[in-house]
Amino acid sequence: MFEYALSVMIFLPILAGLALFLFPFSGGASRITGFIVSIIILFLGVELFLGFSGSTGAMEYAESRAWIESLGIRYSLGVDGISLLVLMAGAILFPMVFTVFSTRTKGFYANLLITQGAMIGAICATDMVLFYIFWEIMLLPIFFMIGIYGGPNRLPATLKITLYTISGSLLMLAGIVYVGVAYHNQFGGWTFDIVELSKLQLGGGFAVLAFFLFMIAFAIKIPLFPFHTWLPDAYTEAPNSTTFVLSAIMAKIGVYGVIRFVVPVFEIELARFAILLSLSGVVGMMYCGLAAIAQKDMKRMLAFSSASHMGIIALGVFCMNVQALTGCLFQIAAHATSTGVLFLFVGLMEERMQTRNIADFGGIAYRAPIFATFFAIAMLASVGLPGTSGFIGEFLIILGAIKFSGFIGFLAGTSLIIGVCYMLWMFQRVFFEKPNERTENFKDLSISEALTFLPVILLILAMGIFPQPFIKKIAPTAQLHIAETSIIIAKNQLAGTTLPIASDTHQKN
Amino acid sequence: MIQDYLILSVILFCLGILGVITRRNVFSVFMSIELMLNAANLAFIAFSRLHESMDGHVLAMMVMAVAAAEAALALAVVILLHKHKSKLDTNIFSLLKG
Amino acid sequence: MFAEALFFGFAVLSVLGAIGLLLFRHPMNGAMSLVVTMISLAGLYALLSAKLIFALQLIVYAGAIMSLVLFIIMFLNIQESDLPAEKGRWLYQLGGIIVIIPIASFLIKIVKSIPGSQATIVGSGFGGVKEVGLVLFQDWLLPFEIVSILLLVALVGAVVLAGKRRMGK
């Protein structure tokens, strides 16, 4: 009965969102509707996760229907180890958004639902054009949510994120078409199916151009340094649940896109520019980490920290070895849980105190022990403490980075230090020290809120202590992915092209 | 020999263009356009003479018909403009700009 | 020989007429000089042994269209004061000529490249009413038909734009 699970997960929220738009719902009613829908998605997602074998590393739950024959565009979905955890992040984190914050209108919930559907679509699509369509759709609700429900100077923020990301993705469109045409020229016949396209042997200047068209789109979305400048404004101005969606899921889809679409098609170009890209990842990590320490606004600080983490996650892709890739895939889910929850917590504090200014807080640990504990666990996960979900991924990525290049690995390792600096700094000022008159009567988590967050907190711990069940499902695909890539690169390299990381791609995984 | 006719038509055509872009008087502009059409007609006839085929004559007739139709409409427009402002200066009709 | 002389005369006349159209401030004078051009063009058509077109030129153009134009000019009874004070017209014309030169040279270049430019003797009846009519109704039926629609549109349009109107139905 679950062979259409993916389609349901995509279109149920979208249709629900449209229904909310078209028919008169009250704010509360639409909130409940959204909650029910997201719960259904959650169950489907869990069921799908349990049903996912992942042993072969092939696509599962695949659906494929002809859509536009003349160009071989198909409506084809599927899940494999690469998309599994991202899909989980998109599927299971949403109910929180509906339970935590209550002060929104129906339009907001409609937008949220449409975003969820589009994001799941982008994650599941195995056809480049289909992916692109969902990729574009998922931005629009964000645009409206920030623009309508955002903070005081939301207009520049929303314009910036929208124009910037759309520019990137439109350029990617040219890249996609180029790939399709190249396939047409090499094999005859049209297709945009990624499995087919990965057979391509691209080369020449246009290939490099197309590669950069892709990379710019993803780099803006992830965001990679120096394309990150939309992020702080957008994250700060967006409503808290939107920030949660942006940071927890949407940014991850950027990384996912690189793994899914760039790595198999543009192996050689990726290998050629891997050093550059990984440098930008690491530099971004350090840059944003340093910027975070100087923030007054807690949300803005978390925004920078999120950007910093994304830098290191992206690094995991460019290292092109199985440890780094698996770590990256795992870290996607881990970071989604930890940072997403942190943003929600900040939202809670804002609702309780009407401020996000770090200086206004203090001594919350005494007033709200449960809240403080949850927050601390999420924070420790985001600084990668062993025993929490954050460690596994970060360790694997650093390990892989060392393999890739000792220097990059060292720089990546500094995230251990940088991350902890600003986090402890913030934690001290917000939760320790003496309570001031504003925090004197800071309410602790209510039962319902505690019950909302508890699963995620437990998930963070579980992913830290028993990661193998997750890794078991994703590792084979990563294995396969890297293996093909390195074979092609090796072949290409025997052909005599010089690649910087030539030696590293020969590893037996 | 035929070339002379064609060169003449070219000259007239260019003079027509010149009239269109230098005059501000609506009448002069329209008549310049008529002049251009006539130049084209001359070319048609000359070519048909060259090719010994009478298609050119037919074409010239068609062009004349079109010219007549355009002239009719153009004069109607002139009257319309004259109703709004009793001047025939094209430059005074410049509300729409920017 | 005689033909050359005629051609030369007509050519000069027509160019002069065109220049007159270009220079006269008052449209009336412009129209007059355009009539000169058209008549001389009719002469040239005759030289090209296009009898029917020669007639049509005189009737339709010089006759109908130009007289219509003149009629409208008089009808609107345009005074000197109504005419636009086209200051700096010379400047415009100078610039215009400079802009035109490439186009003109381009066209001349094209025309120069025509092969077999000597006019040959044509058989009798070339360009006569009968012959042209035959061509018209055998090969060019469709344009002839749709010209009727064109004229219809022009008619109605002229009425709508200039004529009386029963507003607000």
Added chain:
Amino acid sequence: MEHTVTYLGFIPLLPLIGAVVIGLLHMFTCKRTPLPEIFYGALACVGPVLSFFLALVVFFQLKGLPAEERFLTHNVFTWFAVGDLHVDMGFLADPLSSLMLLFVTFIGSLIHIYSIGYMAGDENFGKFFSYLNLFLGSMLILVLGSGPVVMFVGWEGVGLCSYLLISFYSKETDNVLAGNKAFIVNRIGDLGFVLGMSFLFWAIGASGFDYLSLKANVASIPPGVGLAVCLLLFIGACGKSAQIPLYVWLPDAMAGPTPVSALIHAATMVTAGVYMVARFSFLYAHYPVAGSVVAWVGILTALLAAIFGMFQKDIKKILAYSTVSQLGYMFAGVGVAAYSAGIFHVFTHAFFKALLFLGAGSVIYALHHEQDIWKMGGLKDKLPRTYWTMLVGAFALSGCPPFSGFFSKDEILFSALATGHTGIWLIGVLVAGMTAYYTFRMIFLVFHGTPRVQESFDHAHEPPAVMTVPLIILAVGALFTGFLNLPGIFGGNLNVSHWLAPSLSELHPHVSVWIELLAITTSVAAFAIGITFAFKKFGQGATEPEFIGFAKIAYRKFYVDEIYNAVFVQPYKAFGSIISKFLEPNVTDIHIKLCAWLYQKAGTAFKVFQVGYVRIYAIYMVIGLSLMSLFLSQTIK
């Protein structure tokens, strides 16, 4: 040749369970009426004590085995496996870890009991014990971990706990800052640890990433990589064990409650670095260069800390610096490949340093949290038990025969001399003298002479038995543990060293008895000189001197903290604010801003062309035409 025993996992698990249970109870009750303290105390002591008994079981089971088979392992579950990286959540009990296990659980239990008395009346009593249990659990994971990654779990865990416990009185900003400092400095070390691990993995980790497999194919590691791994791991050890240049956090760590200082920052956690080097002895043994780097860093740290220690006035600071200096000794020991000696010093040091801290704790407790030794004096009649026990500790620390410290320290110095590190030996002797000096400076100032602050002296009274009994037990330990590793010259046969031999790869240099005698005599002499100086200056009551010149500089710890602050911390913050104030808005963002600005300007500029004069539009057309026809005229001949 190893055996699998399934109860190993429970040793760390029990305290962790305790931590979770206590933590939850406290978390949910602290806002309402807190549970009775004794309940928490009892609950907290269950875990450590049980683990201690399990540790005994492990010990005796090991003892039952032939020497080369003394490896008990238990892989609980596969933690994560990616490609050829395969990490088990596994535990390994061999002589080395069993020794650590014994004293960690033993002292841990004692300090738990002690804390029940010390922390009495604190509003966060439950939280404290939850953290303490958590710490013990992490420490046991660190000790028992079957591979570097599992060790790293404990490694970071103890770091976290030390952070939490240092900033336990978190209402004072300074305490929290001290905690942050500890965590961050430790993290710097951890970076080294992680990098070292990674290199090690890519070198020889492909077939099993636990100690035994690593030991098995250590031969195949490329030399350069091996050296790098050693040094990187040592950076980690520096961070955790407070060696130059990362020692700065330990003195500040005294902001935590005294039992914490005793357990974490004296007895157990800070020795993790030494333990780790000993763990990787199979690696270090191949790289004498790395070894001597370790040794020199250690001995210099010892010297520096001793100098600082001589001029401190806060009793806990004195002890803290003495800890740093003793850690230096240990590193000197493991550095000169005398791993067993180093570990044995860890062992004895745990006893007497814990003893000293707890004693200091009871003094502070008696004087209502007075820590300045210049405000104490003449307490030996008021606090007799404390006095006598601390005296034992002091003798042990300053290496007076036949106390435990003497044997262990002497073993280290002797090995240094025997392996030809004469410089290290000389400095070691000097430090021994200084140690004796500052230790007894403290003793004299606190317990002898006349009370300097009368009313606090009057209120002083012996703490309850729950605190003094552990003192006495530890004192006994401090007195006699030395005989466990009695060297041959005293008719012993180095039991501990032989016990540890299977898990360490060290070789005992055979040198003449005279050198051994030389070593012993010099250290005894150093002790004697030190104590005499101390007695001369402070024997019968001294007044607080005004520090001047070198003394002042030493008292201000050579301004190292200030220098670090100026060189690292401030630039870091400045850089951060530069980025967010200047770079972010003005430089990295420029490409967007510029495009937007240009585009809008161009748009407004373009409006000019829409003049609205029809003739001008015609002129545009004609200009375009003429340009195109220029372009086309080229194409036709």
Added chain:
Amino acid sequence: MNDFLSLLPLLIVSSGAILLMLLAAFEKSRLETAAYMSMGFFAVAFFVQLLVGCGPATAVFAGVFNGMLVASTFTQAAGLIILACGFFTAMTTHSYFKVNPFCTLEFYAIMMFGACGMLLLTLSQELITSFIALEIMSLAIYVLVGYDRSNIKAAEAVLKYLMLGAFAGAFFTMGTALIYGGVKSTKFIEIGAFCAANSATAPLIIGGTFFIFVALLFKAAAFPFHAWVIDVYDGASTPVTGFMATALKTAIFTVFANFLAQNSGLHGSWVTFLFYISVLTMFGGNLIAIGQSNLKRMLAASGIVHSGYLLIALVAISSEHFTGSVIAYYLAAYAAGTLGMFAALSYLGGEGEKRCTFDDFKGLAKVRPYSAAAITVFLLSMAGIPPTAGFMGKFYVITSAISANQMALAVLGIVSSILSMWYYLRLIINMYFHEAQDNFETKGSVFATACTFILVFCVFAIGIYPIVI
């Protein structure tokens, strides 16, 4: 018989036009009936056109019309678009003229005349026929533009359009003359044959083609012949603007494509020329659009940009197995979006089109969420955001460009559509992110509204089920 069928829509429309013209003579005939009648005629013609199965290009009445009319699936598609445009425009005008009463019955007659000129234009495969058809269309549009005689802006618009249009027409005739001189015929096929036999770079051919291109590019509002379009769109009444923006462009690009596709040699020799023209058109259009504050002017400028995209498609068309599907699809998508936009504007504009600038539409979403949503959909379609039709159109254009090895052109097209996001989003922001100052009450019939929402549906339908001919 088949010939007759493929001409039938044209006949229906023209006869309807004549009928309406006659009807106008009667005193008591009412405006609504005229509107309904024209809707009906357009609808019938549309369905006939839909049902007529056109195979590959076949000459209609080859004997009588001497192969001057050729019907193909491409012309069929173009005809469908034109007829649909006429139908929706009639719907829109029905309620527009309720609010702005300057209309008479002739309006619909002339509109249908214009439509039949466009249909002729799509079918014609001969220069002088095309010219006459072009003139029929243009004269009709001139009249429609200047229909509101009390409005001086309309008068000015018609002046500009007529003058420049006639000017361009003169070039067309000259071009025809030159081609006639070169080829001795004016049929596309003959021209193609000539170019295939001799070189396509014979001076006369180049010159003639050039002048014909000038006229066509003028009608298509390509740079540098674009200046008129903004003022004319601004001056004309909104439904008329919609009609000329969509149907006229369809007809022009159809004949353009037919002309180019007939002779590959010609196409090959003009690729570079069209390349530069299209690039200049796209960027010029964007630069004009960004500065506008009036919606109609902005839409006119965006129309220029879309002509640029269509020129990309023209650059990319391959003469062998030419189907024109890309152009037809893009035209359909563009027509749906633009028509819907103008329909919405024409009923939201109010009396005398008092709401016409960006600022007038502030807060529309608060008052009329559905209309705002519709406008948003149209804007997104124009901007080429999935899953709207505009995206698919853009996708096809890019694909064809890259298949024709025009990577640079494709990337430039993408860049220009990035630039165009700016002013589309500007309107969306005004509608959604500001408070409403206006209550946006509208009078008149529901036809325009209905038309708007039908077109929303069309935008999605065309986008999600792209029927590529």
